[in-house]
Structures are given as C-alpha cells and as structure tokens.
Amino acid sequence: MTSPSTSWKLVCDLSSHVLDTITRLGFNNMTPVQVATIPVFMRNKDVCVEAVTGSGKTLAFVVPMIEMLMKHVGTMKKHHVGAVIVSPTRELASQIHEVVDGFLDDELCPFTSSLLIGGTGDIENDISDFTENGSNIIVGTPGRISFALEKCMMLRSGVRSLEVLILDEADRLLDLGFHKTLSSILGHLPKQRRTGLFSATQTTEVEQLMKAGMRNPVKISVKENFEFASTNQSSTTKTPSTLQNYYCLCPVVAKFNSLMEFVSKRKDEKLLLFFSTCASVDYFGRGMKEILGNEFTILLLHGKIKKKRLEIFSKFRKLNSGILVCTDVMARGIDIPDVDWVLQYDPPSNASAFVHRCGRTARVGRQGNALLFLLEAEATYVDFIEINQKAPMLEYKEDVTHDTDWLSKLRGLSLKDRAAMDRGTRAFVSFVQSYAKHQCNLIFRVKDLNFGELATSFGLLKIPKMPEIKANSITGFKPANVDIDSIKFKDKAREKQRRLQNKRKAEEGEKPKFVSKKAKAWSGIKEKKELRREKKEKRKKQKEKMTFDDDELEELRKDAQLVKKLKRKQISKTQYEDSVELDEQNMKKTL
Incomplete structure (x- = not known):
C-alpha cells in the first residue's frame, strides 16, 4: 500500500489549477484510496471503490471529475451537465457541493454547480434556476434529482452530454430504498459515461448495481491492518488505524449517569452523541441542555428535522467544542472537522452502522476516539463487532464515579x-x-x-x-x-389548550381509550359469527343431499341425452315421452 505521504505530482498528471486548489484546501499529501483511484478513473475507467470511512474518498472522485471536465473548457455550454453526484443525505450532498465549489474558478475552471436537496425550498425554484442559469455539475439527493429530471425537459436534455456519474455511499443509497429512484435517474443518463461507486462497505446490492450501471469496472479495495490484543493475530479493519474504540459496561440504571459524568468533564472537546431514535434525541438532548446549562453548546439533529438541518449541521462544523446529539442520519460520509469523541449511547441497528458512526472521528489520518455504552447483558456484542466488523475494542477504564445524581x-x-x-x-x-x-x-x-x-x-x-x-x-x-394530571406545560398556550380539553372531557364524558365504536358491541359480533357458522353447516347438509350414486348419475346422463335429441329434432316429442315413461317403469321394477 502506498504511504499516505505520497505527493500528488508523483502519482497524477493534474492541471496546475487543480494542484493549486488542492494545496489551498490543505490536502498536501494523498491518502491510499486517492493514490489507488484517481489514476484509474482519469484513464476513463469505471471504478467501484471500497475504503474505510474517513479515508478521503470525496477528493478521490472530485479531482478526476474536474480533470475530465477541464478537457471541455470552451465547448461546454451553460445548460450542458457534465457531471452528476448522487448522495444519500442532504448533509453529505451539501458537504460534497462545498468541496466541488472550491475547485471552480471563473477563468481557469469556468463551470457552474447546483445543489439539489430537500429542505432548501420548493423544487420549482431549482428547476427555474436551472432553466435560467444552467449548471454543469449537479450534486444532490436521489429523490430531488429524479424529480427534477422528470419535471424539467431542459435538464433531461442537458444530461445527454454527461461525462461522469458518481454514486457516493452507494450501499447506503440502496439501504434507504432508493432502488427505483436510482433506476429512474440512470434511465435518463447516456450509457457512454464514466461511473464511480464509492462506499465503505460492499454489499450484494452494490454488486448488482455495478452490473446494471457500469462497464467492466475496476474494483478498488483499500483497507488497514490491526492486531487483536487477545491473539496478536493480524487482520484487516474497516475502521481507521488512528481510531481507538472503547466500550463501557454498566447497569441500565447507571447508564445515563455514566454518560453525563463522561460528558461533563469534556467542556472543551467536540463530541458526537448517537441515539437510536428521533424521540430519544429530542428527550435526552433537550434534557442535557437543561441540566448542563450555557457552559455547553448542545445541538440536536435527526431525520424528522426538515428545514433547519443544514443550518444546524453547518453551525456544528464551525464550533471548536460542543455536542451534537443525533441519529444515524449523521453516521454516513459526513466530514465534521476535529471531532474528539464519538459516543454511542444506544447500540446501532446493524453492525455496519457501528463502523460508520465511529468513522465521524479519526478522519484522513487524524487521531480519534469512540465509546460505546452497553448494558452488562450485552457484553457479547464486543466480540461480535471485533469478529464481524474487524474493529478492535478496549474496555474504558477511566474512573467514572458518579459524584452527581444526573x-x-x-x-x-x-x-x-x-x-x-x-x-x-x-x-x-x-x-x-x-x-x-x-x-x-x-x-x-x-x-x-x-x-x-x-x-x-x-x-x-x-x-x-x-x-x-x-x-x-x-x-x-x-x-x-x-x-400526574397536575403537572403543567411550561408553554402557556399548550397548558391553556390542555385545560380546555380536560374541561370538554369532563362535560362530554371521556370515551374509553383504544376501544373503537365497533368493538363495543362484542356480543353482536359473536352472534354474527355464530350465524355464519350455522349457514355454513346448512350449505354443507344441502350439498350432501344433492349427492348421487352411480346408477342415478347414469339415469341423469340418459335423460340429458334425450333432451338434447329433442332439441335437435332428432326424435319427436312422442318418442321422448315414451322413452321417459319406459325408464320410469324400469326404475320401479328395479326398486
């Protein structure tokens, strides 16, 4: 594996503008994934890249994308879309768009870019902006891009000149159920293009996407080595080598106290705190803000926050210290500078999410730490993560005496x-x-x-x-x-509304909870079931009465043949009556 200190000039034949921009952004040396990916991608090869989170994948596709577009300077018109970058979340898309904009220059790189994500206004505004001003690079989330392609004929025409398609965090795109949306986007794009799939993990669905949207792709996998402390056995890890993972076992009633004791001692550090649900973020996040006061900057972010998500995300990125309480919406691809600790109060929903959460720290060679809080009955999860995700973990042994009853x-x-x-x-x-x-x-x-x-x-x-x-x-x-009923809302408007509801219930009589109107007449339902059962039995008996033996069936068959002959005028009515009378006489003799 190439050393992370590899020079850009030694590996890639890049334009002076791109090299100057890389230096200005502070990325003086290449990471292994950039060394392995950029030269291949620039040779017009499709690539499928798997690399540990925080390894520098964004520059690995932005740099070759810019270089490919630089070949069309002077010929690409304002409505010609040369590149499309699809990201699973609006925060990650916004972050990528920021990196892309850093390379664009009115003179040396005269391209324009657009960000198509939700929560920033009506889609009609994005469409009218493209119609009026155009854009050469589109960065956005799948739903927004797909909708824009369906509604804007000029955009559909513009992507015919597409040079590069990037699917960032491809496995996450598929995990979130964007299969149909991605298929819709691919249906609008030309087949003669370069495609790059980038993710921290490769799944079966990603393999299927490779077959559907790529031509003989080059697979690139960049991993790092570590040793298990217990066995000294060398292996590969999906987490950065500069990341140290810890776990803390505690009784359930002591879990919140352990968290608060840890957090309260790190006023000058930058922390990410993960919970499993949006409701937990709202409850514990607001509770921590109330308890810790103004000494700590605590922000809340989860998927149900729509309009202010980007504002909160941008604010936390600029902070030198503080706590972002969030769900897994912040677990993938997000680059937040100088995160000291990633705290996982709730275990992630799946093993791969553990790696992505931890990857928000120790990015691009920096040092970082992660701490997972577990109940004593969940201790075997440590072994599971070490084996399944090849992520070494150490027990957190710092003194966590609970001086305060948080x-x-x-x-x-x-x-x-x-x-x-x-x-x-x-x-x-x-x-x-x-x-x-x-x-x-x-x-x-x-x-x-x-x-x-x-x-x-x-x-x-x-x-x-x-x-x-x-x-x-x-x-x-x-x-x-x-x-419990005496506890009031601090919000006077909500408290007034609650009192009015209580007064209305007292006057009208409170209806039983969780009981529908239909469910009240339970005896009637039982009677209907009994009636249906009786009807079923009656039909069964009637069916049994209509059962015939072989002789009776033969007689019925003969009678049916006589009726058919009479209708076809093959026999006269007299002949028909004589035959029927003869059959009846034979039947009586038999009986």
Whole structure:
C-alpha cells in the first residue's frame, strides 16, 4: 500500500489549477484510496471503490471529475451537465457541493454547480434556476434529482452530454430504498459515461448495481491492518488505524449517569452523541441542555428535522467544542472537522452502522476516539463487532464515579414541565420498539430487558402501556409520588389548550381509550359469527343431499341425452315421452 505521504505530482498528471486548489484546501499529501483511484478513473475507467470511512474518498472522485471536465473548457455550454453526484443525505450532498465549489474558478475552471436537496425550498425554484442559469455539475439527493429530471425537459436534455456519474455511499443509497429512484435517474443518463461507486462497505446490492450501471469496472479495495490484543493475530479493519474504540459496561440504571459524568468533564472537546431514535434525541438532548446549562453548546439533529438541518449541521462544523446529539442520519460520509469523541449511547441497528458512526472521528489520518455504552447483558456484542466488523475494542477504564445524581435531575425536568414528561414517554416507547427490531437479536433481546429499571433509566414518572410490557412483570421501578394530571406545560398556550380539553372531557364524558365504536358491541359480533357458522353447516347438509350414486348419475346422463335429441329434432316429442315413461317403469321394477 502506498504511504499516505505520497505527493500528488508523483502519482497524477493534474492541471496546475487543480494542484493549486488542492494545496489551498490543505490536502498536501494523498491518502491510499486517492493514490489507488484517481489514476484509474482519469484513464476513463469505471471504478467501484471500497475504503474505510474517513479515508478521503470525496477528493478521490472530485479531482478526476474536474480533470475530465477541464478537457471541455470552451465547448461546454451553460445548460450542458457534465457531471452528476448522487448522495444519500442532504448533509453529505451539501458537504460534497462545498468541496466541488472550491475547485471552480471563473477563468481557469469556468463551470457552474447546483445543489439539489430537500429542505432548501420548493423544487420549482431549482428547476427555474436551472432553466435560467444552467449548471454543469449537479450534486444532490436521489429523490430531488429524479424529480427534477422528470419535471424539467431542459435538464433531461442537458444530461445527454454527461461525462461522469458518481454514486457516493452507494450501499447506503440502496439501504434507504432508493432502488427505483436510482433506476429512474440512470434511465435518463447516456450509457457512454464514466461511473464511480464509492462506499465503505460492499454489499450484494452494490454488486448488482455495478452490473446494471457500469462497464467492466475496476474494483478498488483499500483497507488497514490491526492486531487483536487477545491473539496478536493480524487482520484487516474497516475502521481507521488512528481510531481507538472503547466500550463501557454498566447497569441500565447507571447508564445515563455514566454518560453525563463522561460528558461533563469534556467542556472543551467536540463530541458526537448517537441515539437510536428521533424521540430519544429530542428527550435526552433537550434534557442535557437543561441540566448542563450555557457552559455547553448542545445541538440536536435527526431525520424528522426538515428545514433547519443544514443550518444546524453547518453551525456544528464551525464550533471548536460542543455536542451534537443525533441519529444515524449523521453516521454516513459526513466530514465534521476535529471531532474528539464519538459516543454511542444506544447500540446501532446493524453492525455496519457501528463502523460508520465511529468513522465521524479519526478522519484522513487524524487521531480519534469512540465509546460505546452497553448494558452488562450485552457484553457479547464486543466480540461480535471485533469478529464481524474487524474493529478492535478496549474496555474504558477511566474512573467514572458518579459524584452527581444526573438521573434525578433528568426526572426533575418532567416534574416541572409536562412537555418533558411526554417526550420521555415517546423516547421510551420508541427505544423499546427499536430494540425489538434490532438485526442482532441474539444479543439484544427484548425479553431480557428489565422494563422497570429501563423506565427508571429514562427518568419516567410512570410506565406507559405497551404490548411488550406486562404489568405483573415490572420490577425495579418506583412511580413518582405526584398527581400526574397536575403537572403543567411550561408553554402557556399548550397548558391553556390542555385545560380546555380536560374541561370538554369532563362535560362530554371521556370515551374509553383504544376501544373503537365497533368493538363495543362484542356480543353482536359473536352472534354474527355464530350465524355464519350455522349457514355454513346448512350449505354443507344441502350439498350432501344433492349427492348421487352411480346408477342415478347414469339415469341423469340418459335423460340429458334425450333432451338434447329433442332439441335437435332428432326424435319427436312422442318418442321422448315414451322413452321417459319406459325408464320410469324400469326404475320401479328395479326398486
């Protein structure tokens, strides 16, 4: 493997403008994936690249893409689309667009670029902007690009001149269910093009995409070596060699205290904190902001936040220290400078997501750390990750004595504000549902959870009713010694609305919850079922009565033949009657 200190000039025959831009952006030396990919891609070969997260894949496709387009300077018109880059998330697309813009220059590289992502305005604005100003490089998410191609005839005409198609985080594109959308995009693009697939993991679906959209691609796989501490056995890892993975085993009721004790000592560091659900991000993130106060900058980001996602993402990137509380929407491809720690409060939904989460730190040769919080019953997950993802892990042994009862403070927030109590309930329910669907269900088993202790760890005042929870199996939970209905919303408008609803219920009478109008007449439903059963039995008996033996069937067959002959006028009516009378006489003799 080529050393990360390889010079750009030694490996690639790049234009002076591109070299100057690379130097200006601070990427003075090439990473292994760039050394392996750029020369091949620039020779007009399709490439399928697998490399550990944070290895510099973005420049590995942006640099050759710019060089290919530079050959068309002076001939490419403003509505000619020379390159399309497809990314799974709007944050990653925005980040790539920022890198691409760094290479564009009015004189030396006179191309224009457009960003097509959701949350930035109406798609009609993007279409009218392209119609008026054009664009040579399109960066965006699959849904937005596909919709623009369907609606804008000028864009469909523009992509006929396409030189390069890039699918970044290709495995994630397919995991998110973009199969049909990608097929729609590929249907609009010319077959004579260069295609690059870039991802941290290769899956069967990526292999199928290679066959559908690429011509004899060159497969490039860049991995790193490590040694298992227990066996000294050398292997390859899917995480950067500069990343140190830790795990912390703790009882469920001590989990939040352990997290807060860790976070509270790192006021000057930059942390990413992952939860499994959007509701958990809202609940724990807001709780941490209330508890820690203004000394910490804490931002929340998840998939249900639509309009302000890019604003939050950009703000956190610029921070020198702070905490971004997020879901796996931030786990793939995102480049946030100088992240010191990646914290995983909830286990990721699948093993590959573990690698991508950790990859938000220790990027492009920098040092980084990651810490996974696990319950004591989940300890075997450490061995699973080391074997399945080849990611070495060490137990976190720093003293985490709980000088402060952070969990009581979290519960106290629900006592002061009904909104916090409701967020806690939603977070608890969503976590249990997410846990039940975990792909590694041999380790993460819902039946092993102590729901009473789990509710305590969420700081709940009462345990919500759920199909997964049986009231007679709850232990380790102490309900709050308060009247739940007396807890008010801090928001005066919401509290006023709640009071009006309570007053209306008192006047009209509260309807039973979770019982539909149809379900009330249960006895009537039972009577209908019984009636249907009786009708079924009656039809069965009638069918049995209509059963004939062989002699009767033969007589019926003869009668049918006589009727047919009479209709065809092969016999007269007198002959028909005589035959029928004769058959009846024979029947009587037989009986």
